[in-house]
Structures are given as structure tokens and as C-alpha cells.
Amino acid sequence: MAESVLSISGIEKTFHGEGEDCPALSGVSFNVASGEIVCIMGPSGCGKSTLLRIIGRLEHEDKGSIRTIAEHVGEGVSAAMIFQDHALFPWLSVEENIIYGLRLSAQKIPDTEMQRRVDDLLSLIHLTSFARSLPHELSGGMKQRVSVARALAIRPSILLMDEPFSALDIFTRRELEDEILRIRQELKTTILMVTHNPEEAVYIADRIIILSERPGVVAGIITVTLPHPRSPADPDFIRIREEVAGRVKGRNEVGCAIQHE
Amino acid sequence: MVLISKQKVREYGKGLAVIALLLVAWECAALVIDNNYILPSLTEIAEVLLHPAQPVLGGESLIANTLVSLKEVLTGFFCAAALAIPVGLLIGWSTEVQAYLNPAIQILRPIPPIAWMPFAIAWFGIGINSILFIIALGAFFPILINTVDGVRGIRVRWIEVAEMFHATTFEKLRTVVLPGAFPRIWTGMRVSFAIAWMCVVAAEMLPGTTAGLGFLIMYAYNLGQLDVIGAGMVVIGIIGLGADMLFRAGQARFFSWEGKD
Numbered sequence: 001m002a003e004s005v006l007s008i009s010g011i012e013k014t015f016h017g018e019g020e021d022c023p024a025l026s027g028v029s030f031n032v033a034s035g036e037i038v039c040i041m042g043p044s045g046c047g048k049s050t051l052l053r054i055i056g057r058l059e060h061e062d063k064g065s066i067r068t069i070a071e072h073v074g075e076g077v078s079a080a081m082i083f084q085d086h087a088l089f090p091w092l093s094v095e096e097n098i099i100y101g102l103r104l105s106a107q108k109i110p111d112t113e114m115q116r117r118v119d120d121l122l123s124l125i126h127l128t129s130f131a132r133s134l135p136h137e138l139s140g141g142m143k144q145r146v147s148v149a150r151a152l153a154i155r156p157s158i159l160l161m162d163e164p165f166s167a168l169d170i171f172t173r174r175e176l177e178d179e180i181l182r183i184r185q186e187l188k189t190t191i192l193m194v195t196h197n198p199e200e201a202v203y204i205a206d207r208i209i210i211l212s213e214r215p216g217v218v219a220g221i222i223t224v225t226l227p228h229p230r231s232p233a234d235p236d237f238i239r240i241r242e243e244v245a246g247r248v249k250g251r252n253e254v255g256c257a258i259q260h261e
Numbered sequence: 262m263v264l265i266s267k268q269k270v271r272e273y274g275k276g277l278a279v280i281a282l283l284l285v286a287w288e289c290a291a292l293v294i295d296n297n298y299i300l301p302s303l304t305e306i307a308e309v310l311l312h313p314a315q316p317v318l319g320g321e322s323l324i325a326n327t328l329v330s331l332k333e334v335l336t337g338f339f340c341a342a343a344l345a346i347p348v349g350l351l352i353g354w355s356t357e358v359q360a361y362l363n364p365a366i367q368i369l370r371p372i373p374p375i376a377w378m379p380f381a382i383a384w385f386g387i388g389i390n391s392i393l394f395i396i397a398l399g400a401f402f403p404i405l406i407n408t409v410d411g412v413r414g415i416r417v418r419w420i421e422v423a424e425m426f427h428a429t430t431f432e433k434l435r436t437v438v439l440p441g442a443f444p445r446i447w448t449g450m451r452v453s454f455a456i457a458w459m460c461v462v463a464a465e466m467l468p469g470t471t472a473g474l475g476f477l478i479m480y481a482y483n484l485g486q487l488d489v490i491g492a493g494m495v496v497i498g499i500i501g502l503g504a505d506m507l508f509r510a511g512q513a514r515f516f517s518w519e520g521k522d
Contacts, residue, residue: 058421081425087418090518091440100436106427136521154426 005157005190006032011064013050024050026215037191039201041248042211048194049162056081056160068157080151081160084167086143088135094146095131101154121149141172161193177204198244203230210247220247301488309492321472327496330461330473337396338457345404353412374399374460387469399460400453407449411442444516451508458501
């Protein structure tokens with residue numbers, strides 16, 4: 001097995017609300033290998049998003065450790081996140097959005113290199129002719145592709161995706177799933193993705209990590225060995241999808257809710 | 262070429278009709294009253310307006326007086342913006358700063374700038390500095406309040422994107438908070454400019470000034486030349502309208518993205 005790019009162990013997190021504590025994660029551990037696509041699934045409110053935000057350093061764990069191995073030594077950021085709502089800056093053009101992370105002082109990249117990367121990414125996501133458009137001039141799927149390019153621009157060692165396609169229609173969604181697979185093929189990107197859609201998980205993942213009800217722990221790991229391109233009509237696909245769906249089932253009626261915007 | 266839609270023409274037509282009606286009423290009243298110490302006729306006012314470069318009442322021309330006022334307004338306005346925008350960003354960004362500054366601001370804000378005139382004269386002496394102080398004071402609060410609101414309206418997600426790329430606090434303010442809040446700041450500037458314009462005329466009416474539209478109006482009043490007063494008022498109105506149109510055009514040109522996220 002390839003070297004681990006991400007290794008997390010014993011992650012615990014409790015949110016302290018008014019008068020009540022809301023335990024979100026209780027000792028989550030797993031590894032993600034280089035170039036692997038791993039999906040995280042679990043009943044709603046099980047702490048999937050919280051886990052991803054902890055790995056992306058947008059939240060801090062109470063206990064446990066996260067180790068990311070920077071593939072490109074000297075480049076500052078090891079994990080880049082893609083949100084469900086593209087979160088593009090509406091006042092910046094497509095090109096400026098992609099270059100955004102590179103221009104910050106955390107990255108020390110020469111201007112010529114920046115432009116080269118942006119050009120490469122624009123062609124990777126097939127939006128070269130939209131370089132100067134503003135986000136509101138693009139469709140939902142196009143916006144999410146720009147958001148992927150923006151995250152890839154800093155060459156993160158791992159791409160974190162928080163239900164990235166759930167706001168899109170079914171056709172656009174499949175198109176973007178294929179695009180993610182193609183990007184992984186071309187760039188050997190490592191991806192950790194939260195989804196609530198078993199079909200999506202089986203369609204793109206190498207492994208699916210199932211979290212239990214809150215407080216979340218790893219309840220199971222399903223390895224998907226079907227060759228790509230995978231067909232949702234394939235009996236093996238359906239079998240794995242049903243297995244995933246069955247294991248994810250579960251209610252979560254704990255009286256506290258975690259909201260990340 | 263700019264094409265104006267039929268609807269726009271109709272809209273403008275309605276507005277122009279009312280203006281024409283008011284002018285006719287004014288002229289009729291002037292004919293009936295037949296006393297230009299009470300109501301000068303439009304022809305007399307137009308006479309002053311049609312010779313803007315000629316000395317008025319033995320002093321500077323209408324244009325020269327207008328330029329003096331305009332220069333004062335712009336100077337005071339830019340001083341106000343230069344102070345109000347950074348302070349507003351800090352108040353909007355930090356609840357700590359807000360806790361310190363908000364009460365003082367809320368008490369000072371409702372005081373009409375002109376009420377400060379005696380203090381201004383005591384501190385800065387009679388003349389330009391006092392006028393600038395009054396203008397800057399009048400222009401300061403609308404920009405400040407709108408900047409604070411603009412910062413409050415920034416989406417948390419945009420800040421998270423900057424954090425994901427390891428932006429420093431200053432970079433977050435410069436690359437996310439300032440541009441994200443700018444449409445509101447612009448609105449504040451538009452309101453401020455109108456107030457600054459009112460302040461300059463009022464401030465110039467005070468003793469000790471020797472030029473400007475406010476001075477001209479007061480000077481003409483002392484000499485009983487109501488046609489000059491009328492001409493001064495027309496210029497004030499037109500410049501106010503022009504500035505507002507410029508701000509609106511800027512809004513449409515630079516902030517087309519606003520609210521389309």
C-alpha cells in the first residue's frame with residue numbers, strides 16, 4: 001500500500017453550547033494513502049463535516065492527532081477544502097479566484113509560476129474561455145469546478161470535499177464526479193470527501209469510511225475494488241451500494257445540532 | 262452608443278414634466294409678484310447661470326466659487342473616508358473594538374455637524390480649516406456605519422476560505438473583508454457626499470469666508486440680489502444630482518456581483 005498522506009488518530013471533539021454539551025466525535029482514527037479517494041459517510045449529524053473541518057484546520061480537536069505529509073516540501077498548505085456552496089469570491093474573476101490562495105504570503109511562488117498553474121488548471125477544468133468571467137455568470141457546476149481548481153492551485157497534499165456536489169442536479173453531479181476521477185488520474189490527487197449519497201460514494205471511492213451516530217466513531221470501512229469507469233447498473237455496484245446504505249442507516253435524535261454556517 | 266429604453270424615456274419624461282410645471286409656476290408667481298427682492302424671475306436667474314465665467318457682484322465668477330466649494334467638499338470627503346473606512350473595518354471585525362467605540366459613536370452621530378461650528382472656529386480659526394472639519398465630520402458617520410454593516414454582512418465562509426489558505430489577519434481584511442464590504446462602503450460614500458455638499462454650503466455662510474457657493478449666497482442676500490441666490494441654488498442642486506448619478510453608475514459598473522452570490 002502507498003504511503004499515508006493523512007493519518008488521524010483518536011480525534012475527539014465536543015461542542016459546548018448553552019447549558020448542554022454536544023459530543024460530536026469520540027476517537028476517530030484512520031489513514032488515507034497517497035492518491036486514494038476516501039469517502040466519509042454516516043447518519044446526518046454524526047460529525048462528518050466537523051471531522052473534515054478539523055482536518056482542514058477550521059476547527060480544533062479536543063484530543064487526538066492529525067498528521068499530513070506535505071508532498072511538496074516548502075509549500076505551506078497541506079490540506080485544501082471544497083465546500084458544498086462553492087464559496088467563490090463573487091467580486092473576483094474565475095482566474096483571480098483560482099490564483100487567490102497563491103497570492104497570499106503563505107505561498108512563496110513566483111508570478112510566472114502562478115500564471116502557468118492558473119492556465120493549466122483552467123484547461124484542466126475546461127474553463128479557459130471563462131477566465132475573466134465573474135462567478136455569477138457561471139452555472140452551479142462551473143462554479144464548483146472553479147472551486148476545485150482554486151483548491152488544487154496550491155497543490156495540497158490532500159483535497160477535502162464537504163458534500164461538494166449535493167447542491168447540483170443529477171447530471172451535473174455525475175459530470176463532476178467523472179471530472180474528479182479524471183483529475184485524480186492526471187494529478188494523483190488524494191481526496192477525502194464527505195457525502196450522504198451512497199451511489200456517489202461507490203461511484204468514486206476506493207474506500208468508504210462509515211461513521212456511527214453521534215458521537216461519531218469509525219463503525220466500518222468498505223473497500224470498493226470495482227474497476228473504473230463504474231456503472232451504477234452493475235449488480236456488484238448495486239450490492240455494494242445497498243451494503244453502504246444499510247450500514248449508514250440510523251437515526252440521530254440527540255437533542256443538539258451542530259451548524260457550520 | 263447608449264440606447265435608452267422607451268420605459269426609461271417615459272420615466273424621465275414624467276420627472277421632467279414636474280420640473281417644467283414647477284418652473285412655470287415659479288415664473289407666473291414672479292410675474293404676479295413683480296418684485297425681485299421677493300421672487301426673482303427665471304430669466305434673471307438664467308442670466309446669471311448663462312454667464313458663469315463673469316464676475317458676480319464684483320467678486321469671483323460663479324465657476325470660481327463653485328470650484329472653491331467643490332474642492333473643499335472633496336478634501337473633507339476624502340479625509341472622512343480615509344479615517345472612516347479603516348475604523349469601520351476594525352469595528353466590524355472585532356467585537357472588542359466595537360465594545361470600546363460604539364457608545365461614543367452613537368452619542369456623537371446624531372449631533373448635526375453645524376452644531377460643532379463654534380468649536381471648530383475656536384480650534385481651527387475662521388476659514389478653510391474649520392470648513393473642512395465640518396465637512397469631514399458630516400461625511401464621516403455615514404461611511405463609518407455603512408462600513409461596519411458591510412463587514413458584518415461578510416459571509417463566514419469567505420473568511421474560512423482565506424483561513425484555509427493560511428491568510429494572515431491583515432490579508433483577510435485586505436483580500437476578503439474590504440472587497441466584500443465595498444458595495445456597502447460605496448453606499449455610505451454616496452450618502453456622505455450629499456451630506457458633505459450640504460455642510461459646505463452651510464459652513465461657507467458663516468462669517469469670515471471669502472469664496473464658495475455658500476459665501477456667494479450669503480453675500481448676495483446681504484446685497485438683496487435674489488437672482489444670484491437662485492443661480493447658486495441651481496448649481497448646488499445640479500452638482501448634487503451629478504455626484505449621485507456618478508455614484509450610481511459606479512455601483513452598477515463595479516458591484517454587479519452584489520447579491521448574486
